Amino acid sequence: MSKALAGNSPGSQDPERLEILERQNRELVARLAEVTAAAALNDEVRRKTQEREVVLLQTTSLAQLIDLLQSGLRKSFHLDAVSLILLDPHHEMRHLLIGESASTGTRGVQFVDSMFAVAPQLANLERPWFGPFKEAEYALMLPQARPVASVALVPLRRG
Numbered sequence: 001m002s003k004a005l006a007g008n009s010p011g012s013q014d015p016e017r018l019e020i021l022e023r024q025n026r027e028l029v030a031r032l033a034e035v036t037a038a039a040a041l042n043d044e045v046r047r048k049t050q051e052r053e054v055v056l057l058q059t060t061s062l063a064q065l066i067d068l069l070q071s072g073l074r075k076s077f078h079l080d081a082v083s084l085i086l087l088d089p090h091h092e093m094r095h096l097l098i099g100e101s102a103s104t105g106t107r108g109v110q111f112v113d114s115m116f117a118v119a120p121q122l123a124n125l126e127r128p129w130f131g132p133f134k135e136a137e138y139a140l141m142l143p144q145a146r147p148v149a150s151v152a153l154v155p156l157r158r159g
Contacts, residue, residue, distance in 0.1 A: 048076045062093065063100045066109055083142045085110045085118055110141075122153060129153045 052072055059065040070082045086093055088111045115123035118140045133148040142148055 052076055061100055062096050070108055081142055081148055083108065083110070085112060085115075085141060087112055087115055089113045125153060125155045128155070 070084050074082045094111050112118050130152045133151045138151055
């Protein structure tokens with residue numbers, strides 16, 4: 001029995017088995033590094049999102065809220081372009097903004113009566129979506145002069 005135990009001790013493993021264990025260890029260490037990096041990135045995104053939420057909650061006007069949605073997202077996440085499309089079929093938001101003196105916050109905002117007018121395929125978008133920019137599909141949504149490589153769409157629902 002002592003012979004069997006001695007054969008299972010770490011120092012007496014055959015070289016092939018040790019090589020396999022060392023390779024598995026390296027793979028696990030590499031995977032742990034990947035997961036740790038992903039967790040750090042997720043934490044950074046969460047932190048930035050929380051900061052954005054606090055700033056948005058402190059706004060004092062609709063125009064300021066709209067401006068901060070656009071400029072804040074662009075700055076916080078280093079985005080090339082941000083387009084805000086507001087579904088306003090009864091022109092309620094447009095009427096609210098008429099009464100505000102600062103209309104600069106609404107630059108770059110598209111008010112639409114129907115999402116079908118801008119992007120029929122996105123009218124029923126329920127969850128965030130990320131993918132490549134296809135001019136034929138997104139040109140009306142992002143009428144920027146600079147080229148765009150990818151698109152993130154985030155529906156913000158009221159109520």
